[in-house]
Amino acid sequence: MNQPAILWLRRDLRRHDHPALLKAHEDAGSAGVLPLFVIDPVLWKSAGPARRGWLAATLKATNSAYADRLVIRLGDPSVVVPKVARELGAARVHVTRETTPYGARRDARIAAALNDAEVELVETGTPYAVGPGLISNGSGKPYKVFTPFSKAWREHGWPAPAQVDRVRWATADSDGRVDAMLDKAIREAPELPPAGEDAAMQRWHEFLEDIADYGDDRDRPDRDATSRLSPYLKYGVLHPRTLLAEAPKSKRADRYVTELAWREFYADVLHHNPKSAWHDLNPLGIPYDEPDETFEAWKDGRTGFPIVDAGMRQLNETGWMHNRVRMITASFLTKDLHVWWPHGARYFLDRLIDGDIASNNHGWQWVAGTGTDAAPYFRVFNPTTQGEKFDPQGEYVKRWIPELGTDEYPDPIVDHKAEREETLRRYEHRGH
Ligand SMILES: Cc1cc2nc3c(=O)[nH]c(=O)nc-3n(C[C@H](O)[C@H](O)[C@H](O)COP(=O)(O)OP(=O)(O)OC[C@H]3O[C@@H](n4cnc5c(N)ncnc54)[C@H](O)[C@@H]3O)c2cc1C
Structure with a gap:
């Protein structure tokens, strides 16, 4: 006789083209698959409102796609997942293999905890x-x-995409606090794309x-x-x-x-290179400045450089930023303000609804010149000419900075030409 199986969803919140769901279905058959998502309160609290709202809306849409059977629990997954497996009498927990340093460590821990309870963690596919x-x-x-x-x-x-048609679902209760939590997160978020x-x-x-x-x-x-x-x-x-x-x-x-x-x-x-999540893959050996009030101005979109400010406001207001502008804002922080990239990467990750440790932190390192395949150190984006080239009519900057061209808009907080020279000077004296 088949036993029910758990499909523990993480970065695979979909119903179609889902190899782990297919595997869980083949495993459980008529005993049913229980789709489970675990909200870790520590991560939930540390996310900004756009990120929380996006996850909440995505979970609700996933629940509908799973015939309202998605079970959402709160807590540390290494406690919650084995507990749900015990409740259900599941022999296996199916997941899509996680490859980020944090995810891989967490899964190794949970596989061991499940193993003690004679439950197997089965990894199928990746994102x-x-x-x-x-x-x-x-x-x-x-x-x-x-x-x-x-x-x-x-x-x-x-x-080719993996098709999964009819699945029999197993059932369990969600945590009673979840509905109110998700609704609140959606209410407090800025306007987001449809989930x-x-x-x-x-x-x-x-x-x-x-x-x-x-x-x-x-x-x-x-x-x-x-x-x-x-x-x-x-x-x-x-x-x-x-x-x-x-x-x-x-x-x-x-x-x-x-x-x-x-x-x-x-x-x-x-x-x-798991350490490259928060450390230079290829250190330049140059000194950086501690973040000060100019870092705050960068975060708030008040640097006096319109393309930088428009980008930061787009990020703050919508949780997304255009790729070209991500490069310009990241260059400004690292090469005009001389701040080490992890400070900026952390700020982006807290706010981006697409925040992804690999693309974000390596995108930052590419700009900072510390990553694989990095832009050469002497490539310092000029925020003014970048704006002229990629936003020639100034439509993008006007959309995000209504006070542009008035006294309310700040003067530039630094002299770009001087800061560019300072970056080159630091690089030339690296290691001294
Ligand atoms: C400093 C910096 C931080 C970034 N942070 C993130 C992040 O947290 N999450 C994220 O998904 N992307 C990040 N990117 C990459 C890129 O900016 C976004 O993927 C892109 O802007 C998303 O918009 P789109 O879906 O319309 O992209 P499209 O241009 O339509 O590209 C299609 C898809 O390709 C992938 N992609 C495109 N460009 C890149 C790239 N340079 N690196 C990696 N993947 C790429 C994305 O998955 C994207 O959705 C970052 C880039 C920089 C320079």
Whole structure:
């Protein structure tokens, strides 16, 4: 006789193209699969309102997709997951394999706790088209540079989407506090994109109509030219494999596939270098300044550099920022204010609804010049010319800074030319 199985959801909050769900279903059969999500109160409290609201709305949409059977409990997962397994009499807990340093450590701990209770943790698939760690170069080593990685990644290929049709569900109660918590988080959040798999697929199909323009327009923050799928990819509401299966096989659409490859590359780099989550992958050996009131001005979007301020306000008000502007704001913090990148990366992660440790922290390191495949140290973005080039009519900055051009808008807090020289000076004297 089959025993019920648990599907513990984390970064795979979807119903379709879900290999771990398929495995759980094959395992449990008529005994039923219990879909479970555990909110860790420590992480919940540390997230900003947009992030909390986005998770809450995504969980509600997931619950609907799971025929209202999603069980949500509160607490430390290493206590909660074994407890639910005992309650249900489950022999196995199915998960999508987590590859971030924190996730992998947590899962190893929980696998051991479950093992003591004679319950097995079964890992199937990852949030990536090609699981981190699977691609290596001719000498069996991980790639350190993006272009050869992406070539090998394409050559490796990925499986077709996994279809899961009818599933019998097992049932259990959610924590009684959850509904009120989620409702409050949604109320307190800024306006967010529509949550859930159907909304994500709709966005993707709309984007597909314009994908041919993506290569030309993706650097323009004044245009809605990118897919804006990152908040869905963050929680696995869509699997990249689904996108790769549907992306047209044309040279123009290929640019989009390359961007998805960046996400996979950074996950791979982080998997091989767990310490690079919060430390320089390739330290420059230069001194940094302690964050002071200029850091506060950067956070609030009051630096007097319109493209920087517009980006920070877009982040603060919506939980998302355009990629080009992420690069400009990150460059400003690290190279004009000389602040070490983890300070900025932490601020982004607390606020971004797509906040992802691999893409964010390696995106920061790319800009700071400490990462794999980093921009050369002498590439210091000029916030004024970047604005002129990528927001030529100033539509983006006007959208986010209503007081632009009035006395209320601050003067620049630093002299860019002088700070650029200071960055180059520090680099030239590195190690002294
Ligand atoms: C300082 C900095 C911080 C960043 N932090 C994050 C983060 O926390 N989470 C995140 O998902 N992305 C991050 N990025 C990468 C990129 O800015 C976002 O993925 C992108 O802006 C999301 O918008 P989109 O979905 O419209 O992108 P699109 O242009 O439509 O790209 C499609 C998808 O490709 C992936 N992608 C695109 N560019 C990159 C990139 N440079 N690195 C990794 N993946 C990429 C994303 O999954 C994205 O959804 C960061 C970049 C920088 C420079």
